[in-house]
Amino acid sequence: MNKYLEKVLAKVEAKNPNEPEYLQAVKEVLSSIEPVIDANPDFEKLAILERIVEPERIITFRVPWVDDNGQVQVNRGFRVQYSSLIGPYKGGLRFHPSVNQSIMKFLGFEQIFKNALSGLPIGGGKGGSDFDPKGKSDAEVMRFCQSFMTELYRHIGQDVDVPAGDIGVGGREIGFLFGQYKRIRNGYEGGVLTGKAVGYGGSLARTQATGYGLIYYMREMLKANGGQTFEGKTVTISGSGNVAIYACEKAQEYGAKVVAMSDSNGCIYDKNGIDLAAIKEIKEVKRGRVKDYLNYHADAKYMETADRNDAPIWTIKSDIALPCATQNELSLTSAKKLVANGVIAVGEGANMPSTEEAIEYLQENKVLFAPAKAANAGGVSTSAIEMSQNSMRYYYTFEEVDKRLDAIMTNIFKACDEASKQYGMEGNYVAGANIAAFQTISKAMLAQGVV
Numbered sequence: 055m056n057k058y059l060e061k062v063l064a065k066v067e068a069k070n071p072n073e074p075e076y077l078q079a080v081k082e083v084l085s086s087i088e089p090v091i092d093a094n095p096d097f098e099k100l101a102i103l104e105r106i107v108e109p110e111r112i113i114t115f116r117v118p119w120v121d122d123n124g125q126v127q128v129n130r131g132f133r134v135q136y137s138s139l140i141g142p143y144k145g146g147l148r149f150h151p152s153v154n155q156s157i158m159k160f161l162g163f164e165q166i167f168k169n170a171l172s173g174l175p176i177g178g179g180k181g182g183s184d185f186d187p188k189g190k191s192d193a194e195v196m197r198f199c200q201s202f203m204t205e206l207y208r209h210i211g212q213d214v215d216v217p218a219g220d221i222g223v224g225g226r227e228i229g230f231l232f233g234q235y236k237r238i239r240n241g242y243e244g245g246v247l248t249g250k251a252v253g254y255g256g257s258l259a260r261t262q263a264t265g266y267g268l269i270y271y272m273r274e275m276l277k278a279n280g281g282q283t284f285e286g287k288t289v290t291i292s293g294s295g296n297v298a299i300y301a302c303e304k305a306q307e308y309g310a311k312v313v314a315m316s317d318s319n320g321c322i323y324d325k326n327g328i329d330l331a332a333i334k335e336i337k338e339v340k341r342g343r344v345k346d347y348l349n350y351h352a353d354a355k356y357m358e359t360a361d362r363n364d365a366p367i368w369t370i371k372s373d374i375a376l377p378c379a380t381q382n383e384l385s386l387t388s389a390k391k392l393v394a395n396g397v398i399a400v401g402e403g404a405n406m407p408s409t410e411e412a413i414e415y416l417q418e419n420k421v422l423f424a425p426a427k428a429a430n431a432g433g434v435s436t437s438a439i440e441m442s443q444n445s446m447r448y449y450y451t452f453e454e455v456d457k458r459l460d461a462i463m464t465n466i467f468k469a470c471d472e473a474s475k476q477y478g479m480e481g482n483y484v485a486g487a488n489i490a491a492f493q494t495i496s497k498a499m500l501a502q503g504v505v
């Protein structure tokens with residue numbers, strides 16, 4: 055490996071020994087941009103990589119709130135303001151018990167590259183809390199969100215840092231967060247949060263954007279590789295949240311048969327094709343479990359997840375697999391099963407859902423692989439379109455936003471494809487995405503001096 059890269063990686067490992075997810079994300083990026091580093095020996099003196107791997111700012115704070123029994127609860131809040139090189143910090147908030155600094159930093163780091171690929175003026179950030187919204191009443195979620203924002207508000211702003219949703223943060227949470235921000239600031243700064251509901255500043259098609267965008271990216275990748283399409287393909291989609299639901303909707307619209315979806319407890323397999331209206335009702339209305347699908351279709355099959363390294367969903371035969379739940383949900387064991395079952399393409403809707411070994415194995419076995427930071431960039435891109443509508447005090451129609459999203463995803467695929475060819479790694483879209491994004495980021499860094 056290039057000596058400079060090796061040195062930076064060793065430094066990052068020594069400085070962040072307890073942050074495995076963060077190290078995994080850094081390693082994936084650094085190891086795939088080697089040809090660019092080789093071609094630019096001056097980058098070492100300029101400490102380009104050291105500057106990229108060190109967040110501009112990390113904020114950690116206490117979030118006290120009162121539950122429905124009058125018990126005071128305390129959670130930990132985070133905001134990692136990673137990079138403001140090409141725009142205000144931008145990225146989601148995750149509420150999940152697993153949230154810690156490593157996960158926040160890996161997500162923030164990925165976001166810099168993803169946002170650069172979008173071609174829009176947005177920097178990189180991420181935040182969240184170890185709060186678990188599952189099983190909480192609406193009133194508890196509201197009190198938590200209000201407390202969280204009572205600290206977060208001083209660090210964000212429509213030209214400073216613009217949070218949005220992620221795991222555990224959807225329209226309900228964004229509404230409570232926005233209400234509290236507005237109350238504290240005594241001003242209507244619509245662009246301070248994205249993912250707002252339509253009617254008070256939200257963009258049409260933002261809810262659908264990440265899932266639809268993933269399918270647009272996959273469509274381009276399939277087309278570029280032998281003119282293939284979704285028509286008649288069998289698809290498995292992990293998760294059953296925002297990303298998974300709308301990936302399913304667009305895949306079905308394109309003529310694919312989605313046969314399985316999941317949550318953290320298990321997966322359902324419906325050989326007749328998933329009834330998405332049932333999933334939407336279970337997840338978006340009742341906030342239930344994927345297992346409840348059996349109440350709608352008793353002939354479907356439910357498989358409990360006993361071992362996360364061998365999730366049942368990846369044992370099901372499919373042409374296209376779309377991990378849309380969480381990090382490291384697709385292991386080497388699962389990758390082997392997918393390949394044995396003849397998978398032709400894997401598209402990452404979630405952030406870093408495939409382990410390093412899984413990606414290697416899939417690529418070695420000639421499976422088309424769409425990396426998260428490119429394939430799931432539709433969500434944040436549409437967030438940027440929401441920000442621009444808020445600044446204009448104007449709304450685009452659903453069709454206008456969707457058309458822009460499609461064009462952005464098509465361009466991102468093109469950028470990944472071209473960068474992979476430029477460095478003799480045709481078809482390696484992991485390298486293509488990392489290189490294309492790195493070129494944008496390093497150029498901005500050189501232009502702005504040592505800051």
Ligand code: NDP
Nearest residue numbers: 220221222264293294295296297317318379380404405433
């Ligand atoms: P949601 O909270 O809407 O849904 C998350 C889904 O993933 C749920 O079905 C959840 O199941 C499942 N899940 C969570 N943890 C696990 C696990 N350990 N094993 C299996 N399933 C699990 O989140 P989103 O759909 O918004 O996010 C999904 C992924 O997509 C995340 O990686 C996120 O970072 C990424 N992403 C989201 C974007 C967005 O715009 N929302 C944009 C780009 C990426 P359960 O109910 O059991 O927890």
Ligand code: 2IT
Nearest residue numbers: 145146218220433434437
């Ligand atoms: O991971 C992501 O890109 C998101 N959760 C969406 C971020 C955003 O600002 O819309």
